[in-house]
Amino acid sequence: MIQQRTYRLQRNLQSQIKREFFSNDVCLILSGGADSTLFGLVLHSVDKDVHAISFERKCVPNWECEQAEATSAKMGWEFTKVVIPTETPKSIFVKLITEQGCKKRTELEVLYPFLFLMDGVVDQDFDAVLTGFGNLFPDSRPTVVRCRNDPIEYWVHFVSTDTMFDASKKCNV
DSSP: OHHHHHHHHHHHHHHHHHHHOOSSEEEEEOOSSHHHHHHHHHHHHTTOEEEEEEEEETTOOOHHHHHHHHHHHHHTOEEEEEEEOOSOHHHHHHHHHHTTOOOSHHHHHHHHHHHHHHHHHHHHTOSEEEEOTTOSSTTSSGGGHHHHTOHHHHHHHHHHOSOGGGGTTOEEO
């Protein structure tokens, strides 16, 4: 039963990618974690050319970025490492609060590196970007808290819906 659901999930993700991403070149913000890596593997399985992008702060090694780079090398994906500067983050944080409406520390922590990641994406001239951030997988985000205590119910719901990419944060740049 679980194997059937896994196969159905794989087919659904492949179908969604084929329908949503017409370009053969796809940019993937790859954290090195399970969510974004899964999307990368599905992209790869439908013969998309994956260009992974990750980040680390200047002079601060980042295990996730190292894992993203290692995964990219193993899979034969292009990889770009964006180095986040450590100088003068205060002015950027102020902009995130005043212009983007950030209210929580976690919003600042996540959006700060994404500003630089998006610059890297725009510089590469991709049509679209895919990331596992905010996905529908169990234990991923608060929107699926109801599913955390019943993984079988979660997977039945997840596999039966056609909204998997709503949470994949596909964005046009």
